[in-house]
Amino acid sequence: MKMSASENDKSNGETLSAILEQTALEAGCAIMQFYDGQCGVFAKPDQSPVTDADHAAERIILAALARALPGVPVVAEEEAAAGRLPEKLGARFVLVDPLDGTREFLARNRDFTVNIALIEEGVPVLGVVYAPARNLLFTAANGQAEEVETSPDHMITKRRPISVRRSADALVAVASRSHQTPETAAWLERHNMEHCVSVGSSLKFCLIARGQADIYPRFGPTMEWDTAAGDAILRAAGGMTVRPDGSTLFYGRGSGKGVAAFCNSHFIAYGPAAAQIVTPV
Template identity: 35%
Template sequence: MTMNPYQELLQIAKSAALNAGSSIMDIYDSGDFDSFSKADDSPVTTADYKANEIITEHLKLHSPDIPIMSEESKHESLEIRKNWSRYWLIDPIDGTQEFIARSGDFAINIALIENNEPAIGVIYWPVGETLYFASKGHGAFKESPKEDKQIFVRQLADPESGEVLVAISRRQPKDRVMSRMTKERIYSTIPLGSCSLKSCFIAEGKADVFLRIGITGEWDTGAPQCIVSEAGGKILSAEFEPLTYNRRKSLLNPDFVVLGDQRVDWEQIVLYNLVSKDE
């Protein structure tokens, strides 16, 4: 097996995620946190800020030469960012609404972006004590109290007609997604919270596709993209174009789709372009 050039940085990211996860679980269990609304009306809590502080301090200590971009920190201008050959990309708590609602479906996302592509992805699900991680060219893995293993997307027994498992949001109407799926297939739906956990379900073969409609940032897809890609899947824009990182002034993503089995003709299943986006 070839030596992993990302091994040291991967361990740094894993440790940062675990440290932050331990702290926010204390907050989650106590219920002692405050909630606020950001400018875009999305929620943020004191737990998000605490996780951000722990992660950024850990990364600065152990990789001081690598810039950091976090959802919950001030963002540098593109004029500065375009000179970064690599940087850490963080979502301290993905699924803040789930944290507040106490569903347990929230996670910590840490990615290393190198040459505008995810090279390391770490996602920690604190409630399940489960760590998903990957590095470019070296596979995707899951560590939990119940299992430690390399993970792969699910291979449909019949890619052309087999039942498709669709991961959907707990917070969006089911029809908003299912109306964009062809009527020619049979589906089962799996409701989950955070974007990253739905992506991990696809990476470990528990779901086949996830269509995200709505506002997200690059920090929502950096870590999942690395993990899903290394497990054999893809994350693309909902128009089936590659996602971009650190190439635009805006850090917002287009709507995107997470795809499992690559033998499936997903462009014939996810009919995103045939439905009005203003529905």
């Protein structure tokens, strides 16, 4: 069996997945220094907030990726916002959101994450999502998903495999805490979703991956770097992310130019327990 490029990567004896885990931990540690102290806040051209923590985390991640994956294009949120995008992606590239859930970070709740995902042929094949304020890391590699506990100083202490739940007496949905839309609310009502958990950032994907929820409908704007890492974890745990018509959500195949090329379509992320309410192709 032919191995994917991600399975063959080595750097100083470490697998790429281990490097991405360590990178996310280091970025999370830097973010928490700002969370517990002073942090400058600025407005992007679209008026969304960006902080010193976003920039510090992104610098750490970009430096690590340059060492681990030389020559592989990287699309990172703050670099993209500054107009710095790879000239050509190719079949293999990395998506980075250094601080997903900046509004949650500023509100001082714990629903913010570091997201790093490796994309191959449009599919997220490797991903890490680290919630540093929760000391929880989620990772996907080689078709397996894990939940990793960390210490207060962001060292790995325990890890366990996770998977989606196959059935449920009552489906549980997850929805955005800061970006709820009327379209999403209408979808939830139309499908009689009585149980809905509001949570920020890519943790929504992770709740499905660990079997705590079943479906995440998103009928509102998102970018590929917002979702790719969480999507990788969900797929490795046995779930899937599709467009509303049931077709698979792919990455790096947008039709726009510049940053607009990385806008997601609306999507539904789900586990097997909710498969019956997702529209097939």
